[in-house]
Amino acid sequence: MASILLQSPVLKPRSVIRLEGLQRRYQMGAQFIDALHCVDLEIQKNEYVAIMGQSGSGKSTLMNIIGCLDHPTAGEYWLHDERVSRMNDKQLARTRNMAIGFVFQTFNLLPRMTAFANVEVPLIYSGLNRKERLGRTNIALETVGLKDRMQHRPSELSGGQRQRVAIARALVTNPSILLADEPTGNLDSATGLEIMGLFDKLHSLGNTLIVVTHEQHIADHAQRTVRLSDGDVIEDTRL
Amino acid sequence: MLIVETIRMSLNSIQANLFRALLTMLGIIIGVAAVITMVALGTGAQRAIDAQMAALGDDILSIQSSSRFSRGVTHDSQTLTTDDAKALAIEPVHLSDVVPEIGGRLQVKYGNKNFNLSVVGTTPNYPLVHGFKLAHGEFLSAAEEASRTRAVVLGSEIPEMMEVDAAALIGQTLQIRSISFEIIGIYESKGGSGWRNPDDDLYIPLSTSQFRVTGNEFVGTISARVSDSSTIPLAMLEIERVLRREHGILPGKDNDFSIMNRKQFAESRAEATQVFKYLLAGIAGVSLVVGGIGIMNIMLVTVTERTREIGVRKALGATRGNILLQFLVESTILCLLGGLLGLALGASVSALLAKYAGWQTVVTSSSAMIAFGFSAAVGMVFGIWPAKRAAALDPIEALRYD
Numbered sequence: 090m091a092s093i094l095l096q097s098p099v100l101k102p103r104s105v106i107r108l109e110g111l112q113r114r115y116q117m118g119a120q121f122i123d124a125l126h127c128v129d130l131e132i133q134k135n136e137y138v139a140i141m142g143q144s145g146s147g148k149s150t151l152m153n154i155i156g157c158l159d160h161p162t163a164g165e166y167w168l169h170d171e172r173v174s175r176m177n178d179k180q181l182a183r184t185r186n187m188a189i190g191f192v193f194q195t196f197n198l199l200p201r202m203t204a205f206a207n208v209e210v211p212l213i214y215s216g217l218n219r220k221e222r223l224g225r226t227n228i229a230l231e232t233v234g235l236k237d238r239m240q241h242r243p244s245e246l247s248g249g250q251r252q253r254v255a256i257a258r259a260l261v262t263n264p265s266i267l268l269a270d271e272p273t274g275n276l277d278s279a280t281g282l283e284i285m286g287l288f289d290k291l292h293s294l295g296n297t298l299i300v301v302t303h304e305q306h307i308a309d310h311a312q313r314t315v316r317l318s319d320g321d322v323i324e325d326t327r328l
Numbered sequence: 329m330l331i332v333e334t335i336r337m338s339l340n341s342i343q344a345n346l347f348r349a350l351l352t353m354l355g356i357i358i359g360v361a362a363v364i365t366m367v368a369l370g371t372g373a374q375r376a377i378d379a380q381m382a383a384l385g386d387d388i389l390s391i392q393s394s395s396r397f398s399r400g401v402t403h404d405s406q407t408l409t410t411d412d413a414k415a416l417a418i419e420p421v422h423l424s425d426v427v428p429e430i431g432g433r434l435q436v437k438y439g440n441k442n443f444n445l446s447v448v449g450t451t452p453n454y455p456l457v458h459g460f461k462l463a464h465g466e467f468l469s470a471a472e473e474a475s476r477t478r479a480v481v482l483g484s485e486i487p488e489m490m491e492v493d494a495a496a497l498i499g500q501t502l503q504i505r506s507i508s509f510e511i512i513g514i515y516e517s518k519g520g521s522g523w524r525n526p527d528d529d530l531y532i533p534l535s536t537s538q539f540r541v542t543g544n545e546f547v548g549t550i551s552a553r554v555s556d557s558s559t560i561p562l563a564m565l566e567i568e569r570v571l572r573r574e575h576g577i578l579p580g581k582d583n584d585f586s587i588m589n590r591k592q593f594a595e596s597r598a599e600a601t602q603v604f605k606y607l608l609a610g611i612a613g614v615s616l617v618v619g620g621i622g623i624m625n626i627m628l629v630t631v632t633e634r635t636r637e638i639g640v641r642k643a644l645g646a647t648r649g650n651i652l653l654q655f656l657v658e659s660t661i662l663c664l665l666g667g668l669l670g671l672a673l674g675a676s677v678s679a680l681l682a683k684y685a686g687w688q689t690v691v692t693s694s695s696a697m698i699a700f701g702f703s704a705a706v707g708m709v710f711g712i713w714p715a716k717r718a719a720a721l722d723p724i725e726a727l728r729y730d
Contacts, residue, residue, distance in 0.1 A: 158643060158723045179647050186645020197640045197727070201344045213333045214645040258644070 104167075105265050105297050106132040106155060111164035113150050113320075124150040126320035127164070132266075132299065137292045139308035140301045142317035149270070151317065152301050156189055156268050157181045169265060186214050190259025192269035196251045198243040204254045205230065205239040211262050229257040232294075233287060249280035256287060260296075267291065269300045273307060285310050331653070338658040342665075349662060352626040355619025356666030356706065357673060360699045362612035364674025367695040369681070370605025372688035377598050387557040387591075388457065391550040391567060394586040406546040407575060407584040410534065413451075413550050415574050422563035424555040425457045428547040430537055436530065437503040438490050445486070446529045447504055449537020449547075455515070457553050458526070465498040465513030472512075473533045476540060480509040483527040484517040504530070505541055560589060613702070619666070620706035627659050627714035638718055639726025648719040655715035656708060663707025667700045674699070 113125040125147045132138055142148045153159035154166060157173055158181075166173040168188060176184065185191075198207050208229055212222040230236050233253040243251050252272060259267055269288070273281030289310060292298055300311060308314050316324035342349045393407040413428035420426070429450040436443045452470050454460070463484060472479050480502065487494040494514050501508045509532065518526045538545055554563040564587050571585055631638070638651055646654075675696075678689040 153724055156643070158727075179649075182642065182645055182647040182650075185643060191643050193727070197636070197643075199637055199640065201340060210641065211644040213330065214641075214647075214650060216330060262645075 104131050105134050105136075105169060106130070107165075107167040108155075109165045109167075111151075111154065111161045111166060113147075113154060113159065114162040123320045125154070125161070128317075128320070128322055130315065130322060130325075132297065134265075134297055135292070135295050136313060137288075137298045137311045138300070138313045138315060139311035140299060140315050140317065141303060141305075141308050143303070145319075146317040147320040148301050148317050150320075152268060152270055152299075155266070155299065156191060157185045182214075186211055187262055188265045190262065190264040190267045192252070192255050192259050192267065192272045194271035194274040196243070196248075196255045196275070198251055198254055198258075200243055203240050203242055204235060204246065204257075207243070207254055208239075208258045208261050211258060215262060225261055226257075229261040230254075232260060232291075233257045247280075248276050249283055252276065252280075252284050253287065256284075256291075260291070266297045266299055269298070271302055272300065273302075273304070281307075330650070331657070334650075334653050334657045335661065337654060338661050341658060342661060348626070349665075352623055353662055353666035353669065355622040356616065356663050356703050357619075357670040359612060359616030359619040360667050360670025360703050361674035361677060362615050363609060363699040363702070364671060364691060364695060365677045365681070365689070366608035366612050367605065367699075368674070368678040368689040368691045369687060370601060370608060371690040371692055371695070372682070373601045374598060374605070375690055376688045377594055377601060387554045387560070389552045389554060389560070389563060389567065390588040390590065391552065391571070392548070392586055392588065393546075394584060405584075406544075406548075408547050408550055409545050410538070410547060411545070412571055412574050413547065415570050416550065416552060416567060420552075420555075420566070422555055422559045422566050423552045425453050425551075425553040427451055427454050427457050427551045428534060429454065429549050429551065430534065430542060430547045431529070431549075432542070434505050434541070437506070438492075438500075441490060443489065447537070447541070448529050448531050449534045449541070450531060451534050454531065457551060458518075460518060460526075461516040463514045463516045464495050465511070467513055468531065468533050473535050476535045477533060478507060478509045478536055478540065479512045479533065480504070481513040481515060481531045482511060483525075483529045483531075484515050485525070485527040486530065487514060489528075504532070507540055557591075560591070564589065616699075616702060616706055619703075620663070620710040623659055623662055623707060624710035624714060627655060627711055628717070630658075631655065631714050631718040634718075635721060635726045635729040638721050639723050639729065642721070642723035643727060651721075652715045652719040655718045656711045659711025659714065660704060660707035663703045663711075664700070667703030670703070671696055671700060 108128050108130040111125055111128040111130075112123060115122045115124055128147075128151065140148050140151060150159065154161055157168075157176070161174050164174065168184065171184070173181070173184060198204075199210070202210075205226055208226045209222050212225060217225070227236065230239050233256050235250060235253050235257065238246060238250060243254070246254065256267075272288070273284055276284060285307060288298060288300065298311070300307065302308055313327045314324070315322055391408065391412075393405065408428070410428055413426050416423060417426040427450060429448055431446055431448040433444055434447045436445045436447070448454075450468075452468050452473055455462075455467055465481070468479060468481055471477075482497070484494075487497055490497075497511050497514065500511050502511060503509070515527070515531075532541070534547070552563070552567060554560055567587055568583065572583065575584055577583065641651065675691050678691050681687050682689045
């Protein structure tokens with residue numbers, strides 16, 4: 090009935106992410122464990138969503154699937170009307186590169202490379218030429234306010250600055266969604282606030298943000314909070 | 329374009345661990361250096377044989393006394409005499425020159441300096457047959473041979489050995505076994521022939537040697553030049569016929585002399601050198617493979633060490649192919665750099681061997697190319713497994729890895 094209409098992209102033009110009956114099942118010996126049981130979720134363009142839940146609630150798994158790092162065992166995942174759940178490895182890599190920007194709790198910068206080179210990495214995999222990469226990398230670093238430190242290595246930067254580099258790296262391909270996993274988890278509260286301020290700014294610039302967190306004051310920055318428990322969405326509130 | 333970035337990336341990561349990279353490359357460096365040096369030695373030896381053949385001429389047969397076997401006993405004796413040489417020289421059919429010679433190491437004294445040198449007694453046609461040229465003075469003459477004159481012509485390195493200017497030696501005297509000889513000439517350098525260097529020898533008339541120095545009529549070697557190199561087998565038959573007659577050897581009995589065909593000898597030596605060369609190259613090749621295993625080992629460690637980096641790169645959009653290429657390029661670059669350093673090392677070792685050990689070595693471009701190509705192949709072959717492991721890593725697991 091309505092599912093046919095729902096699958097038609099024409100009727101839902103602004104939906105960036107659409108999850109339908111998403112399940113992720115792991116096998117532990119003879120037992121099956123559902124990290125995600127049956128998740129339905131839609132996220133529109135320029136939404137700012139916080140995904141909350143206890144550890145083991147399935148939020149990391151959800152994050153991995155949205156980030157195209159993992160396949161669901163059942164259900165569908167549509168990203169911009171593309172069916173991610175049926176993509177092969179190469180298509181997934183391409184999607185991660187073009188459509189998704191990751192921000193990790195531990196920054197995950199490549200230690201031997203400068204801030205500039207770190208931000209440039211996704212563009213290399215996009216296949217852009219040197220000139221285009223230079224321009225885009227500069228813009229991304231400018232957006233996060235780190236243009237003057239771009240020749241520094243991660244070890245020469247503070248925690249907050251490292252996370253800014255990571256955010257610039259996530260932004261540089263102009264992705265459809267920015268996916269942040271506990272982005273302030275390794276930062277002191279003042280620096281965390283600074284980073285959240287940056288997220289607010291990015292949201293106001295029109296980006297779609299998904300932040301996974303277990304801290305309420307972080308989630309308070311978002312317009313929408315999705316709460317997970319035992320692999321199901323138990324709460325979905327908009328401000 | 330991606331390959332350029334990949335190469336840059338690999339160079340960066342090699343640079344970041346430069347010392348380890350050097351140690352990793354060591355196997356390849358030694359392997360390639362070994363290949364280059366071994367092949368250079370082999371090629372050098374072959375060139376030396378070729379040069380020697382060209383200098384001596386392949387149309388000279390050497391006749392030497394051989395051990396005789398009679399009544400169940402081997403007799404190791406001198407059987408060749410000046411009469412044999414004379415007999416061979418009488419109306420020869422296939423021979424053009426016959427040169428008897430007798431040699432031995434004797435005490436040579438010049439002024440207050442003592443030497444132990446090889447003194448060759450021979451006939452005046454010796455320089456002609458063996459291709460000697462004069463640098464100073466004159467050759468031994470037939471008159472000197474006939475009158476058993478105490479005259480000596482020196483090999484080109486003797487003046488240097490005696491620390492005297494070559495030209496100034498002409499007309500001086502030196503003592504061979506306390507017998508005074510006048511120096512009448514000095515040869516031009518002929519070049520070493522591997523086992524014997526004719527430039528280190530002294531040359532005196534055969535008759536003088538037999539009657540004044542050694543005191544008997546035997547000669548060590550008779551060299552005979554074949555008039556036409558296509559008739560070597562006929563020339564050998566001729567020598568055999570004459571000498572058997574001279575020595576009174578009955579039909580069915582063994583020869584008490586042996587005839588050495590220099591061409592044949594040189595060919596068999598060249599063949600042996602070739603086998604030796606392949607053997608050395610084989611051993612060196614094995615060391616390259618061992619070097620490759622070293623590369624593989626370190627690349628596996630590197631992949632484990634950089635698991636997190638691989639996870640991050642995958643999250644940022646690297647495909648399996650990108651990761652595979654990155655590690656493959658890295659191991660290939662390691663091997664190529666190792667190959668380059670090995671090439672330099674091998675070339676220097678070859679040059680040092682040539683300079684200080686006096687061995688002729690030739691580094692050919694083909695051996696350099698082969699060693700270099702082989703090291704690149706080693707890098708790729710032994711890099712595949714680690715690179716595949718890196719490419720196959722699950723991004724989620726890799727991101728979680730500490």
